[in-house]
Each structure stands twice: as C-alpha cells, then as structure tokens.
Amino acid sequence: xxxxxxxxxxxxxxxxxxxxxxxxxxxxxxxxxxxxxxxxxxxxxxxxxxxxxxxxxxxxxxxxxxxxxxxxxxxxxxxxxxxxxxxxxxxxxxxxxxxxxxxxxxxxxxxxxxxxxxxxxxxxxxxxxxxxxxxxxxxxxxxxxxxxxxxxxxxxxxxxxxxxxxxxxxx
Amino acid sequence: xxxxxxxxxxxxxxxxxxxxxxxxxxxxxxxxxxxxxxxxxxxxxxxxxxxxxxxxxxxxxxxxxxxxxxxxxxxxxxxxxxxxxxxxxxxxxxxxxxxxxxxxxxxxxxxxxxxxxxxxxxxxxxxxxxxxxxxxxxxxxxxxxxxxxxxxxxxxxxxxxxxxxxxxxxxxxxxxxxxxxxxxxxxxxxxxxxxxxxxxxxxxxxxxxxxxxxxxxxxxxxxxxxxxxxxxxxxxxxxxxxxxxxxxxxxxxxxxxxxxxxxxxxxxxxxxxxxxxxxxxxxxxxxxxxxxxxxxxxxxxxxxxxxxxxxxxxxxxxxxxxxxxxxxxxxxxxxxxxxxxx
Numbered sequence: 001x002x003x004x005x006x007x008x009x010x011x012x013x014x015x016x017x018x019x020x021x022x023x024x025x026x027x028x029x030x031x032x033x034x035x036x037x038x039x040x041x042x043x044x045x046x047x048x049x050x051x052x053x054x055x056x057x058x059x060x061x062x063x064x065x066x067x068x069x070x071x072x073x074x075x076x077x078x079x080x081x082x083x084x085x086x087x088x089x090x091x092x093x094x095x096x097x098x099x100x101x102x103x104x105x106x107x108x109x110x111x112x113x114x115x116x117x118x119x120x121x122x123x124x125x126x127x128x129x130x131x132x133x134x135x136x137x138x139x140x141x142x143x144x145x146x147x148x149x150x151x152x153x154x155x156x157x158x159x160x161x162x163x164x165x166x167x168x169x170x171x
Numbered sequence: 172x173x174x175x176x177x178x179x180x181x182x183x184x185x186x187x188x189x190x191x192x193x194x195x196x197x198x199x200x201x202x203x204x205x206x207x208x209x210x211x212x213x214x215x216x217x218x219x220x221x222x223x224x225x226x227x228x229x230x231x232x233x234x235x236x237x238x239x240x241x242x243x244x245x246x247x248x249x250x251x252x253x254x255x256x257x258x259x260x261x262x263x264x265x266x267x268x269x270x271x272x273x274x275x276x277x278x279x280x281x282x283x284x285x286x287x288x289x290x291x292x293x294x295x296x297x298x299x300x301x302x303x304x305x306x307x308x309x310x311x312x313x314x315x316x317x318x319x320x321x322x323x324x325x326x327x328x329x330x331x332x333x334x335x336x337x338x339x340x341x342x343x344x345x346x347x348x349x350x351x352x353x354x355x356x357x358x359x360x361x362x363x364x365x366x367x368x369x370x371x372x373x374x375x376x377x378x379x380x381x382x383x384x385x386x387x388x389x390x391x392x393x394x395x396x397x398x399x400x401x402x403x404x405x406x407x408x409x410x411x412x413x414x415x416x417x418x419x420x421x422x423x424x425x426x427x428x429x430x431x432x433x434x435x436x437x438x439x440x441x442x443x444x445x446x447x448x449x450x451x452x453x454x455x456x457x458x459x460x461x462x463x464x465x466x467x468x469x470x471x472x473x474x475x476x477x478x479x480x481x482x483x484x485x486x487x488x489x490x491x492x493x494x495x496x497x498x499x500x501x502x503x504x505x506x507x508x509x510x511x512x513x
Binding site: 003006035046058059063069070077078082084132133 | 173175176179250289290291294295297298299301302304305308309312320323324327328331334351
C-alpha cells in the first residue's frame with residue numbers, strides 16, 4: 001500500500017493540488033464576500049505554484065508565489081480592507097435573457113473542456129523539457145528575448161512613474 | 172528498506188527534529204528576551220520559576236493553555252481561527268531551506284543538516300516571507316475591531332515596502348556565489364573570515380538586510396503594527412489563550428529565521444571564521460558555529476529593543492523607499508561592476 005503511494009507520489013501530489021486549485025477557483029467566483037474571494041485566489045495561485053514545481057521548474061513555481069500571491073494579492077487585500085468592502089447583495093431580477101446567455105456560455109465552456117480533455121488523452125506524452133533556473137536565466141538573457149525583457153521593464157517603470165504623477169494632487 | 176522508504180524516513184525524522192528544536196528555541200528565546208531586557212533596564216526580570224527563572228516559559232505555556240478562548244461577537248469566525256494557523260505555518264516553512272550545518276556522517280550515511288536544499292532556496296525564503304503578511308492581515312481584519320484593522324493595514328504596508336529592500340539586499344551575495352542555493356552561498360564564503368564573509372564583501376547589502384529584516388519581523392524600532400501606545404496591541408488585540416500564543420510564536424520563529432538566514436548569507440553559516448577551527452578533536456563543529464552566529468543575531472534584536480525608540484509611520488515609509496531601496500540598488504550595481512572587472 002505504502003509502496004504504491006510512494007511510486008505514484010507525483011500523481012498523488014498533482015491531483016491534490018489540481019483539485020485544490022479548481023475548488024478554490026470555484027470559491028473565488030461563487031463567493032459573495034470579496035475578501036473571501038481574495039483569500040481563495042491566493043490558495044489557487046499557491047496550488048498552481050505547486051503544479052509548476054512538479055513540472056520540474058522550481059524557479060517558475062517560486063516566482064508564481066512571489067509575484068502573484070506575495071505582491072499583487074497583498075495590494076488587492078489592502079484595497080479591499082481599506083474600503084472595508086461588505087458582502088455583495090443579490091440583485092433582484094435579471095430576466096430570462098441573462099439566464100439564457102449564461103446557460104449558452106456554460107454549454108460552450110463544457111464543450112471546450114471536453115474537447116481539451118479528449119485531445120489531451122489522445123496526444124503523445126510531452127517530451128521532457130528543461131526548466132531549471134540557469135536554463136531559464138540563459139534563455140531570458142539570450143539575444144532572442146533580451147530586448148523584449150528589458151523593454152517590458154522600462155514599460156513597467158514608465159507606468160509606475162505615470163501612476164505617481166497622476167496620483168499627486170498638488171499642482 | 173528500499174532506498175525511497177529510507178529517504179522518506181530520514182526526511183520525516185529531520186522535519187520532526189527541526190520542528191522541535193525550533194519550538195525549544197522559541198520558548199527559550201521568550202525567557203532570554205525578558206531577562207536581557209530586564210538587565211538592560213536595571214531590573215531582574217522573571218527569576219522565580221526554577222533556577223534563574225529558567226522554567227518561566229513552561230509556566231507561561233501552562234497559563235496560556237488554561238486561559239479562556241474569547242472570540243469577539245462580530246468577528247469573522249473562519250478567518251479569526253485561520254489567521255494564527257496561517258501565521259505559524261508560514262513561519263515554520265521558511266526554516267526548511269536554512270542549512271544548520273554541513274553534512275554529518277550518521278549510521279553510515281551522509282545526512283545534510285538541512286531539510287530541503289532547494290535549487291532556488293533564497294527565492295523560496297522570499298516567497299514564504301511575502302506570504303507571512305497574510306496571517307497578520309487576516310488576524311487584524313477578522314477581529315472586526317478598529318485597532319486591529321489599523322494594525323493589520325500598517326503591517327501590510329510596512330512588510331510590503333521593506334520586502335523589496337530585503338530581497339534586493341540578498342542579490343549581491345547571490346551574484347558573488349553565482350547560485351540561488353543557500354548552501355552554495357555559504358560555501359562561497361569559505362576561508363578566513365576577513366575578507367571572505369559577505370559581511371565584509373557585501374557590507375552595504377548587510378546593512379540593508381539588517382534594517383529590512385528588523386522591519387519584516389516587526390521588531391523595535393519598526394514595531395508599528397503593534398504599537399501599544401496608539402493601537403492597544405495592534406493586530407492581536409482581540410486574541411487570547413493559545414491563539415495569542417500561536418501569533419507570538421510565529422513572531423519569535425520569524426525572528427529566529429531572520430537571524431539564521433543572516434548568519435548563512437552574510438556570516439558564513441556553519442563555516443568557522445578560521446578554517447583551522449572547523450574541526451575540533453576530529454569532529455566537525457559546524458553546527459556549533461552556526462548556532463553561535465544565530466545566537467549573536469538574536470541577541471542583537473533584544474539589544475535593539477532595549478535601546479531604540481519607535482519610528483514614526485511617515486519616517487518608516489520614507490526610510491524604506493528613499494534610503495534603503497536606492498542603497499540596495501547601488502550595492503547591486505557596484506557588485507556587478509566589481510564582478511565584471513575582476
């Protein structure tokens with residue numbers, strides 16, 4: 001018993017974190033309290049990070065937590081708490097048109113998920129890939145991506161300066 | 172036993188041992204802090220329970236166990252319970268990548284004194300420390316109290332601002348070692364302590380780390396999230412009994428982690444200051460060196476608390492963004508230039 005679990009431990013861990021990610025993602029959408037949704041989103045991001053780690057890329061896994069769960073979500077929560085957002089109220093009405101649209105979109109989603117799952121079952125196993133930290137770094141700073149990478153950082157800096165200038169109220 | 176089972180067993184034993192050592196260190200640290208602080212203020216401190224008051228942490232533990240657990244009427248029940256748990260989990264997680272010593276030879280096997288020697292150890296620390304803020308924010312928000320909310324907000328702003336400087340202060344040490352693995356960074360400081368320790372080679376980086384780490388664990392002079400003169404007790408005002416103890420434990424464990432990481436990244440971790448002192452009577456005493464360095468760091472935190480007054484909030488923000496971050500960036504730039512030209 002123990003040996004079978006150990007032999008398939010990566011699958012056990014994968015299904016655990018995949019299920020956690022999906023469930024908490026459902027909570028993000030279904031929950032009416034914005035703060036709960038934010039916390040559930042953090043759980044989703046951390047579970048995704050574990051899946052990245054299982055794929056053999058600890059670097060991407062850690063970045064996922066540092067950037068999304070650690071930085072962006074803190075700001076989200078900060079704003080939610082500062083505004084002290086309350087539980088959302090259910091708005092009456094909506095009408096049959098909305099319900100029909102929602103049902104149609106849901107059907108499209110089911111078809112999409114089904115097609116992806118069947119395609120994945122038929123596809124051959126993905127070839128082993130290298131996502132170790134030195135390799136990712138070399139790729140990122142290779143001539144192919146270097147300019148894009150640096151241009152992105154300048155873009156973010158410009159956005160930052162712009163935000164500060166816009167937020168400053170004194171003339 | 173198959174090799175896999177053996178690995179599993181060793182890992183489990185290591186986790187259990189590290190966990191208990193950390194718990195012991197935590198309770199001892201509460202005693203040491205109160206005693207030292209008392210001496211610095213010309214008092215005696217707790218000296219009634221056991222010899223020199225050494226059993227005071229046990230008495231405190233028993234007291235906290237039997238206290239009544241109070242939950243405020245308007246509190247958010249789920250998050251109020253989850254917050255201390257989250258705080259303690261993130262606090263214990265980060266010690267997993269800190270090497271307490273080199274490799275020891277036990278029962279015919281080589282066992283590294285580290286739970287996980289991750290490829291991205293330093294980044295892992297960074298990720299976990301950025302998750303640590305959630306416990307405090309959750310505690311502050313869930314209690315439904317103005318003071319706790321303010322404490323939680325303050326701490327999220329503070330930790331967020333100083334995390335950046337904290338991460339940047341490590342970059343110089345990472346560049347010198349050429350690796351994100353903590354044991355590699357320790358090995359890169361081998362040799363005589365002057366000039367090989369990062370404390371000397373990365374002096375500006377160490378200064379930034381010292382300040383940012385103190386702010387990150389909410390210690391004086393950066394203890395604004397729990398400033399008792401203005402916020403009662405900040406984010407843990409409404410907590411009592413064991414939940415309060417868990418929050419306190421998280422703070423102390425974070426402090427121990429910060430001291431351990433500082434010892435590893437800037438003071439050569441388990442390496443002796445002089446190579447000849449690494450082995451005594453044929454035994455590798457790396458663990459002892461590491462504990463000594465970590466203890467010095469912990470003493471420094473207590474010393475700071477006994478010496479410095481608290482920052483004002485705007486001073487804190489200005490200092491973080493306008494002094495520490497530029498200094499850390501300058502340090503990275505000069506380290507890069509130094510590596511490029513030598």
